[in-house]
Amino acid sequence: MEITVTGRKKTVTDRFRRHLEEKLEKIPQLAPRTSRVDVVLTHESNPRLTKTSERVEITCYVKRTVVRAEGAADEEYAALDLVMTKLTERLRRLGDKKRISHTGKHRLPSVAEATFGLTTEPLISEEPSANGAGRTAEEAVDEALGTEGNSPIELREKVHASEPMTVGQALNEMELVGHDFYLFEDVDSGHPSVVYRRRGWSYGVLRLDTGERNTQDEEGAAERVG
Incomplete structure (x- = not known):
């Protein structure tokens, strides 16, 4: 599985990158056909958006299907936890949908x-x-x-x-x-x-x-x- 991490208006530290890769290890378990994962981290400098200044977007390419989620918080680790909760839920939903499609009900x-x-x-x-x-x-x-x-x-x-x-x-x-x-x-x-x-x-x-x-x-x- 190819992983691409991009930082917008911020630098991605090695510590956070290692933590991110540990979190992303769940993806192949939920969606084995995932070929690529794109992660975008954005820092918002607007003081009016302090509570959501750190945003994490994760896009998974599962064969011909795109699964995406994003989360925002005042700290990048908290934002990552939010986005992973949404992403795992959508990947499970995708897996359930495929299992239903293989039961013979067309x-x-x-x-x-x-x-x-x-x-x-x-x-x-x-x-x-x-x-x-x-x-x-x-x-x-x-x-x-x-x-x-x-x-x-x-x-x-x-x-x-x-x-x-x-x-x-x-x-x-x-x-x-x-x-x-x-x-x-x-x-x-x-x-x-x-x-x-x-x-x-x-x-x-x-x-x-x-x-x-x-x-x-x-x-x-x-x-x-x-």
């Missing part, structure tokens, strides 16, 4: 079945400020991103390969990477779609239908040619 799960037992977390929780008033959504986003007011923010771009899948499969993939949404191609319609977590125990699906627009463009082009 029926695809419904959305209710696919989401049963999954934990939900609000996207932004309202916390009291110093004067007792709740923060606005904009203030919460600024704090999460480490920005103030109209400060420039960092934009990350990710491209991932994916095969067409059902809504239930997309929900499972979303939970394995620990995101609140997941972009996929619907196997039935062929449309780009997004599953996302709503408040409480509900989920939503957004589908992008480009067929009508393409048809109108073709008709308009035909009229111009004619």
Whole structure:
């Protein structure tokens, strides 16, 4: 199993690296087909984020499946404990899913079945400020991103390969990477779609239908040619 450790705005000490490798020894036991593990450690210097200044992200590549978790605390060892708790839970869930798929039951799960037992977390929780008033959504986003007011923010771009899948499969993939949404191609319609977590125990699906627009463009082009 290949392990890559990257430090952002911080230096990874040899002591912490040894401790990290000891923790990662659990991964092959839970997911023997794991080929690579990427670990990113980030230090946040914003004084407003002291309680979550140390962030650890771990991404496991298990054959064609990506399992990801992250944790943040005021100290890197505590952040590692948090992320390992989430990661081991998701790896166990992946193992349980594969065992079920080998029992001969080929029926695809419904959305209710696919989401049963999954934990939900609000996207932004309202916390009291110093004067007792709740923060606005904009203030919460600024704090999460480490920005103030109209400060420039960092934009990350990710491209991932994916095969067409059902809504239930997309929900499972979303939970394995620990995101609140997941972009996929619907196997039935062929449309780009997004599953996302709503408040409480509900989920939503957004589908992008480009067929009508393409048809109108073709008709308009035909009229111009004619």
